[in-house]
Amino acid sequence: MTWNPDDWQIVGFTVWMAVLGTLVILPPGIALAWLLARRNWCGKTLVETTVSLPLVMPPVVTGLVLLKLFGRRGPLGRWLWESFGIEVVFTWKAVVIALAVMSLPMLVRAARSAIEDVNPLFEQQARTLGAGELRVFFTITLPLARRGVMAGVVLAFARALGEFGATIMIAGNIPGKTTTLSVAIYNLVQLGQDDRAWMFAAVCVVLAFVSVAASERLSRPRKS
Amino acid sequence: MKHSLDADFEKSYVGGPVIRMQNCAALTGKGITVLFGISGSGKTTILRCIAGLERPDSGHIRFGGEVWSDAARNVFLPARLRSIGLVPQEYGLFPHLTVFGNVSYGLVKMIAAERRQRVAELLEWLGLEGFKNRFPCELSGGQQQRVALARALASRPRLLLLDEPLSALDNPTRVRLRRELRGLLLTARIPAIIVTHDRQEAAALGDEIMVMHDGCMIQHGPVNEVFSKPVSHGVADILAVETILPGEILANNDGIAVVRVNGISLQALAGSLPPMTKDVFVCIRAEDVSLSSPGENAASPRNRLSAMVTGIVREGPLVRIGLDCGFSLTALLTPQASEELDLVDGCRVTALIKAPRIHLIPR
Amino acid sequence: MKTFVRYATIALCLLAARLLAAEEITVFAAASLTEALTEIGKDYEKSTGDKMRFNFAASNMLARQIEAGAPADVFFSADETQMDGLAAKGLIVKDSRKAVLGNTLVIVTAPDGPSIAKEEDLAREFIRRIMLGDPKAVPVGVYAKQHLEALGLWTTLQPKIIPAESVRAALAGVESGNAEAGIVYKTDAAISKKVKIALEIPASKGPVIRYPVALVAGCGHAEAAKKFLASLYRNEAREVFLRRGFTLLTSKE
Numbered sequence: 001m002t003w004n005p006d007d008w009q010i011v012g013f014t015v016w017m018a019v020l021g022t023l024v025i026l027p028p029g030i031a032l033a034w035l036l037a038r039r040n041w042c043g044k045t046l047v048e049t050t051v052s053l054p055l056v057m058p059p060v061v062t063g064l065v066l067l068k069l070f071g072r073r074g075p076l077g078r079w080l081w082e083s084f085g086i087e088v089v090f091t092w093k094a095v096v097i098a099l100a101v102m103s104l105p106m107l108v109r110a111a112r113s114a115i116e117d118v119n120p121l122f123e124q125q126a127r128t129l130g131a132g133e134l135r136v137f138f139t140i141t142l143p144l145a146r147r148g149v150m151a152g153v154v155l156a157f158a159r160a161l162g163e164f165g166a167t168i169m170i171a172g173n174i175p176g177k178t179t180t181l182s183v184a185i186y187n188l189v190q191l192g193q194d195d196r197a198w199m200f201a202a203v204c205v206v207l208a209f210v211s212v213a214a215s216e217r218l219s220r221p222r223k224s
Numbered sequence: 225m226k227h228s229l230d231a232d233f234e235k236s237y238v239g240g241p242v243i244r245m246q247n248c249a250a251l252t253g254k255g256i257t258v259l260f261g262i263s264g265s266g267k268t269t270i271l272r273c274i275a276g277l278e279r280p281d282s283g284h285i286r287f288g289g290e291v292w293s294d295a296a297r298n299v300f301l302p303a304r305l306r307s308i309g310l311v312p313q314e315y316g317l318f319p320h321l322t323v324f325g326n327v328s329y330g331l332v333k334m335i336a337a338e339r340r341q342r343v344a345e346l347l348e349w350l351g352l353e354g355f356k357n358r359f360p361c362e363l364s365g366g367q368q369q370r371v372a373l374a375r376a377l378a379s380r381p382r383l384l385l386l387d388e389p390l391s392a393l394d395n396p397t398r399v400r401l402r403r404e405l406r407g408l409l410l411t412a413r414i415p416a417i418i419v420t421h422d423r424q425e426a427a428a429l430g431d432e433i434m435v436m437h438d439g440c441m442i443q444h445g446p447v448n449e450v451f452s453k454p455v456s457h458g459v460a461d462i463l464a465v466e467t468i469l470p471g472e473i474l475a476n477n478d479g480i481a482v483v484r485v486n487g488i489s490l491q492a493l494a495g496s497l498p499p500m501t502k503d504v505f506v507c508i509r510a511e512d513v514s515l516s517s518p519g520e521n522a523a524s525p526r527n528r529l530s531a532m533v534t535g536i537v538r539e540g541p542l543v544r545i546g547l548d549c550g551f552s553l554t555a556l557l558t559p560q561a562s563e564e565l566d567l568v569d570g571c572r573v574t575a576l577i578k579a580p581r582i583h584l585i586p587r
Numbered sequence: 588m589k590t591f592v593r594y595a596t597i598a599l600c601l602l603a604a605r606l607l608a609a610e611e612i613t614v615f616a617a618a619s620l621t622e623a624l625t626e627i628g629k630d631y632e633k634s635t636g637d638k639m640r641f642n643f644a645a646s647n648m649l650a651r652q653i654e655a656g657a658p659a660d661v662f663f664s665a666d667e668t669q670m671d672g673l674a675a676k677g678l679i680v681k682d683s684r685k686a687v688l689g690n691t692l693v694i695v696t697a698p699d700g701p702s703i704a705k706e707e708d709l710a711r712e713f714i715r716r717i718m719l720g721d722p723k724a725v726p727v728g729v730y731a732k733q734h735l736e737a738l739g740l741w742t743t744l745q746p747k748i749i750p751a752e753s754v755r756a757a758l759a760g761v762e763s764g765n766a767e768a769g770i771v772y773k774t775d776a777a778i779s780k781k782v783k784i785a786l787e788i789p790a791s792k793g794p795v796i797r798y799p800v801a802l803v804a805g806c807g808h809a810e811a812a813k814k815f816l817a818s819l820y821r822n823e824a825r826e827v828f829l830r831r832g833f834t835l836l837t838s839k840e
Contacts, residue, residue, distance in 0.1 A: 072764040089765045090716065090749050124277045125316040127303040129330035130379065139329075143320045172749055173721070190648055190752075191724045192672070 003199065006176075011203055014181040017092065018160035021099030022107075022153060029104055029156070030149065033111035034137065038120075055105040059165025062101060066170045070094065094171035095178050102163045103156035110155060110219075114148020115141060151219035158211030162204065181207075229383070229417075233283025233293070235273055243269045243439040245283075256409055258426045258447070259419045261436030262462060267419040268313070270436070271385050274417065275310050276303030287383060309376030309414070311386040315368045317360035323347070323371050324356045330379040346374040350408070365393045366401060377412055384409070384416035390425055395540075402428045423464050427451060435459050452509075453495070453583055460507050460585065466554040467508040473501060473584075480579065486551040491526040492582035505585040510544065512581035513555035515565055515573045525576040529553070533571050536562065549575055610811035611638040613658055615649040617665035617726065617798065618753040619690065619772045623831045624663070627824050637811050645753035647724035653678055653803060660812040663800040665690075665754075666726035670799045677804060683816060684801035689834035691773040692730055692793050695761050695782040700768070703785040706735065709768060710743050718760035718769035721750040726796075727757070731770040733794040758782065772796075774832040790834070797836065 035041075036048060054062045070077040070088040080086040088094050118141055126136045142149070164182040171178040173187055181204050188197035236242040243266035259267045272278040274285060276292065284294040292301045310316075317326050324343055331339045347353055350370040360368055369389060376384060389405060390398045406429050409416050420426050426433055427447060434444040435454075443455045454460035460468050471485040473494075481494040485506050492506065516523065518530065531549035538544075543562045547553040553575055557567075565573060616624050621643045628639035642649065642657075646664040650673055653659050662679060664670045667686070673679050694703055701713050709717060720728030728750065735741045751757040754771050761769040762781040769782075776784045790796075800819065802812055818824055825835055 067763075087715075121312060121314075121316050122318060124303070125310065125312060125318075126329065128275055128277070128306075128308055128310040129375070130304045130332070131329070132304060135332075140318060172751070174749055187721075187723075190645075190651060190721075192647075192651060192654070 007200070009176065010179055010181060010184050010200070013092075013179070014161060015207075017095045017099055017180060018157055020096050021103060021160045022157045024096060024100045025104045025107055025156065026153065029107040029152075030111050030142075033108045033149075033152075034115055034141070036108070037112045037115040038141075051108050052105050054102050054166075055109075059102060059163070060169055063098065063166035063169025066094075066098060066101060066166060070097065070170060089170050090172045090174060090178065092171070092178060095167055095180060098166040098170055099160035099163050102166055103159040106159050107152045107156040110152025111145070111149045114145035114152065117148065118144045147218055147221075151215045154211055154215040154218060158208055158215065161207050161211065228288065229274070229415075230286040231274065231284070233273060233280035233285055233295070235269055235278060235280045245270050245273075245441055255431035256406065256416045256418060256429055257432040257434065258430030259417055259434050259436060260421070260423075260426045260430075260462070262421050265436040266439040267421075267436050268387055271310075271387055271417065271419050274383075275308055275385055276301060276306045307379070307382045309379070309381035309384045311369075311372045311376050311384070311389055313387045314392060315360075315372040317368055317371055317375070319360055322357050322359055323352065323363075326360070326371055327374045327378050329375065342378060343374075346378060350374050366397050369393065369401070373408065377414070381414060384412075384414050386416060386418045388420055389418060391420070391422070398425075399540075405429060435462055437462055452581075454507060454585065456585060457505050460505070460583075465507045465583075466510040467506070467552065469506050469551055471504050471506040471584075473497075473504060481584065483582075483584065488529060488550040490577070490582060491579040492584050493580050495584065497584055497586060501584075501586045503586070507583040507585060508553065508577060508581070510554040510556040512577060513547075513553060514576040515545065515555055515557060515561070515567075516576060517565060518572045518574050523576055525578045527575075527577040527579065527582070529575045529577070531573055531575045533567055533569055533573060535569065536567060547573070547575055609636045609638060610808045611640060612660050612808055612811050612815050613640045613642070613806075614661040614663060614815070615642045615644075615653060615657070615659040615803075616661075616663035617646045617649075618643050618755045619665055619727070619775055620663060620798070621755075622778055623774070623828055623833065627819070627827050630823060630827075631815060631818055635814070637815070639815075645720060645725045647721075647726070648753070658807060659803045660806040660808050661800065661816060662803055663687075663798065664726070665796075665798055666729060667797055667799055668729065669726065670801060674801075680802040680804050683813070684799055685820075686797040686799045686836050687819060688798040688828055689790070689836050690796045690798065691790060691832075691834070692727070692734060692770055692788040692796070693773045693776050693784045694768055694770055694786040694788070695758070695776050695779075696768050696785045697761065697764060698781065698783045700783065700785065703768065705786070706738050706740055706788075708786075709747075710740065714767045715747065716749050716760075716766035716768075717744060717747045718749045718751050718757040718766040720754050720757050720771075721752065722748070723750070725751070725753060727754040727770070727772060730794045730796055734788060737794075772832075777832050798833075 032051065036044065067089065068074050072078065072081060072089065077088055080088060088097065122140050122144065123136050126140045131139065162182055164186065167180055168183055173179055173183045181200055185197045185200045188200065231245050234242055234244045259270060261267050269278065273280050279300055280293055280295055282295045285292045291299055292306055293299060318329065321329070327343045327346060328339050331342060334342065347355060350373065352367065352370055352374070355363070355367065360371070363371065390401055393401065402425060418429055430447045432444065433447045433450050434441050435450060437458050443450055443459050451463055454463055454465060457468060469485050471483040473481050474484050474489070475482045476494050479494050481492050483490050483492055483504060483506055490506065514525065529549035531547040531553060533545060534548050535546035536543060543557050543559050545555045545557060545562065545567060547555060555575065567573065614624065624641060628641060631637065632639055646666060646669045649662065650664070650669040653662060653673060654676065662670070662673065670679065670684065674681060696703065703709065719731045720726065722728040722732035732741060735744060749760065749766055751760055754775055757769045758771050758775050758779055760766045762779060768785065773787065776782060800816065802809065802816065806812060828835060
């Protein structure tokens with residue numbers, strides 16, 4: 001039972017996809033978190049609920065929805081194929097999309113909480129000193145919410161690392177191209193290669209442990 | 225006028241009272257106006273409306289000819305365009321920025337060298353040299369207050385707004401800074417509105433005072449005038465005039481009125497009382513009551529009342545004496561005076577009150 | 588009234604007896620057998636009163652489940668390899684094992700898809716993706732790989748291969764348009780209206796496809812299961828298989 005170069009590829013691929021997925025959701029996720037924390041608008045509840053859905057729905061359902069959207073005949077898939085020649089389903093792009101969609105709610109919820117905890121008086125004070133909304137956000141809100149937001153990012157990353165249901169639906173399981181750690185484990189079990197499956201499982205546990213520990217550490221208030 | 229504030233607006237919160245500021249054409253000079261009232265009377269709301277952090281429901285706010293808010297025409301200038309300096313109650317120093325970062329926050333339009341210079345100037349002027357790189361959590365209350373002030377003044381605002389600037393400080397610091405603050409504000413030559421619920425602070429800091437009660441401004445004018453001539457019982461109460469008692473005018477000759485309170489006759493100035501007023505409230509400030517040993521008669525105050533001391537309480541540098549002269553009266557004396565008169569509970573003294581110091585309010 | 592009560596009681600007792608005596612037979616079967624076995628199962632239930640429970644999935648997945656102790660009475664696999672695996676572990680009743688059915692591989696495309704005259708056409712540009720059952724373990728994929736290797740096309744086509752979890756997943760991939768072509772069984776292509784058979788791989792040219800069936804060792808309803816197995820060789824069942832497109836292997840094979 002040895003570890004071979006292909007196995008490293010799977011680990012590397014999974015981590016790299018999780019990084020990409022997390023980067024992709026960072027700007028919209030934080031922006032959304034801010035909008036939910038600091039503004040009220042028509043349809044806010046709907047947006048709140050929709051963003052949280054992937055957390056509660058079975059991942060395969062989310063995967064199914066994405067498949068319908070990005071499949072060759074789906075609205076987004078067709079547009080991407082016809083206008084740009086981009087194929088999504090069964091490629092690494094599908095992996096990134098699946099990871100992004102599944103981990104977005106974690107980021108938004110954590111970031112929203114962190115932003116809500118920032119005393120609005122600081123933001124108002126900044127406004128009296130002439131700062132516009134963007135400046136207030138980047139110089140006051142975000143720095144003061146930094147820890148909670150970081151914790152959310154790490155949690156989102158950890159979720160992306162372990163994502164399975166949606167990934168397998170829209171990215172399939174193409175060796176060397178879309179096989180992530182969790183998909184590989186599933187595969188190995190189907191092939192009856194439990195030993196190798198356990199090897200990968202151990203890697204998953206280690207990655208998950210490190211991520212969650214980091215997230216916990218970050219969200220603990222700093223000892224003054 | 226360049227520095228005049230013309231405000232007439234209303235603001236209310238769901239489930240809360242309506243806060244109203246009427247016909248206020250204050251700040252016709254570069255002075256300090258005090259917005260005075262007990263907690264909950266709406267002072268902070270008014271300040272926030274003037275600052276542009278809240279939008280009034282109706283009415284308008286104009287400063288120096290510029291329209292800051294006009295509900296009827298749906299005009300609202302946001303806070304960042306109003307060129308104001310705000311010092312909130314807890315100072316609101318940005319905890320993640322150093323003193324330099326805080327003070328220079330509003331100075332983005334300057335080049336770096338100018339910014340450094342301006343900050344250095346302000347810190348020096350406020351006695352904070354060397355604090356540039358400290359964080360707010362490392363500063364004392366008084367130091368934080370000065371940093372907040374520096375930050376508000378840095379971009380040379382047209383109007384300064386201070387919300388309870390001294391309430392977060394301990395007593396000795398408060399008393400010391402009271403005088404300093406006024407000096408600083410006048411030197412800065414920027415008109416200021418200070419919100420406070422502390423009578424002594426209002427008296428020490430303000431040129432003009434606006435008294436708030438229940439969300440409304442019920443009296444405004446120069447500080448001394450308002451304090452000595454409260455226009456109603458309510459105002460007198462808020463200003464903590466110590467003795468307010470119902471009385472009846474028995475006679476009114478040549479502007480001197482004879483008022484009976486609890487069977488005791490007092491002489492007071494009729495002042496601006498409407499003619500034919502019979503029922504009044506009699507207001508006497510403790511500062512205006514002098515005491516002398518019983519029996520001494522040669523003194524100018526018209527009102528000499530025989531009284532018994534009911535209580536002696538030390539109040540800061542002064543002593544507050546409770547008296548019973550047929551009605552309840554309070555006097556404020558220095559400790560030496562109190563000693564010289566050998567004041568103890570139960571001893572008899574004569575209370576002297578000058579007629580012009582007794583203020584009458586129609587009932 | 589009394590007579591009615593009497594007859595009613597007897598009827599109820601008979602029903603109860605029948606229900607109590609009725610057994611539940613659990614069959615793990617290859618995905619490609621879904622429609623055929625469901626139909627056979629319904630008929631069987633009607634005639635014997637036994638209840639049929641089916642678990643249809645890729646044969647390799649079913650074999651893993653049986654290995655892990657799943658409560659199956661009968662295992663109907665789409666290839667011998669999976670059955671061999673279980674046999675080697677002593678998980679099936681060796682005497683009951685019999686190869687019952689054959690099948691044919693076909694290449695399917697979308698109804699308006701490109702025409703494919705021979706397997707080599709799969710290498711052409713207009714075929715960007717080919718869905719197969721996972722060639723590592725799913726029988727239909729293993730068969731397909733076998734065939735493509737025999738034609739020397741496997742290495743060329745490998746970059747285009749999208750492995751699917753089962754033959755039905757492969758079929759769905761072509762139906763949804765996410766792959767231009769797929770290799771499935773003829774019996775699967777028959778049940779789908781959303782694909783067309785572009786090329787049939789005749790038994791003479793294609794790989795040998797054998798569907799073995801066996802009793803699972805130590806299963807809970809051995810007697811009833813045996814009866815069900817026996818029924819599969821009778822005419823009623825064989826007629827259903829034929830109609831659906833399977834080939835029947837003679838009892839010697």
